[in-house]
Amino acid sequence: MNLKQLSELLGLSQTTVSRALNGYPEVNEATRERVLQAVKETGYRPNKAAQRLATGKAGSIGLVMPTAPDHYSDVHFGEFLTGLGEEAVRHDFHFVIMPADPNDEVGALRRLAISGNVDALFVAYMRGHDPRLPMLKSLSMPFLVHGRSFGSEPDYPYLDIDNEAAFYDAARLLLQLGHTRFALLNGPGHLDFAIRRKNGLVAALSERGLSLPEDCMSHTSMTDELGQSAMERFLQMPEPPTAILCSSTVLALGAIRAVNQAGLKLGEDISLIAHDDVLPHLKPENFSVPLTTTRSSLRAAGVRIAQRLIGTVKQDGPFPEQELWKTELIVRASTGPVPRQAQNVGGV
Known part of the structure; x- marks a missing residue:
């Protein structure tokens, strides 16, 4: 059905029908509703080129x-x-x-x-x-x-x-659990969200007199392979971190693979919090150890x-x-108290 046929069906001019479809205020509400109902019943689809000529809008x-x-x-x-x-x-x-x-x-x-x-x-x-x-x-x-x-x-x-508040709150939770040695698996360092998440973590640490050394940070594209390689590097440090913040569940997927391959237990030997964008194929509750997350749906x-x-x-x-x-902090099994053997070791 075209515009002419629709207007004939309704007993209205083509101009009135077009204006009703495009939200012009001079068309009264009863007429607009009548036109929209006819569109639904007939399956009419406006011609984009004609609509653009009529309204000056490309849609x-x-x-x-x-x-x-x-x-x-x-x-x-x-x-x-x-x-x-x-x-x-x-x-x-x-x-x-x-x-x-x-x-x-x-x-x-x-x-x-x-x-x-x-x-x-x-x-x-x-x-x-x-x-x-x-x-x-x-x-x-x-x-x-x-x-x-x-x-x-x-x-x-x-x-x-609020990326800064999200990672500030996540770091505060880990600090309350006794952790002092932190590492950050972040997105590319020039991107705004990565800057703010790092700042949130650093702010929480500074309140306890702690800092985040450069070698305890990774700024990469957010893939599981890069998450794994960064985590492997952290675990090889003389005093590896016990608390990890990840900017994505995708990075966390690789990081956890490295933790498992090192024979460590997530939530016991090492705690991890990831940002959850609510990706349908990577649900934090379905990880072998459900992930504590900061959550906001993309x-x-x-x-x-x-x-x-x-x-x-x-x-x-x-x-x-x-x-x-604001993001939502959801606590699951991937976070736990600092391991006993790390309690008496100086923080970063």
């Missing part, structure tokens, strides 16, 4: 995807996109994904913005002093940031979790960001400019 969210031969794909971003897509489907919005060299993201975002193919932009993997922000703020196009940019003035729309974040972007484009607001979500 699309744009994002740049860095890609290169040595660039890791990321299961975390896939889960986030699932949430973003889940909400976009509800509003018949599309994604326009522009692949780009990781060194040309600013240029790629600018080209995408002026292409006319998108109504709003989304950016992720925020860095300290992120160079994309000044360009985004110069555009007359809505945008939304997942995360924040450490060291930059927070004068832009974002949704983030999928839920994707849904919320889509709600805000699409709502802004459709002028359905108002929406908050900035949101900072």
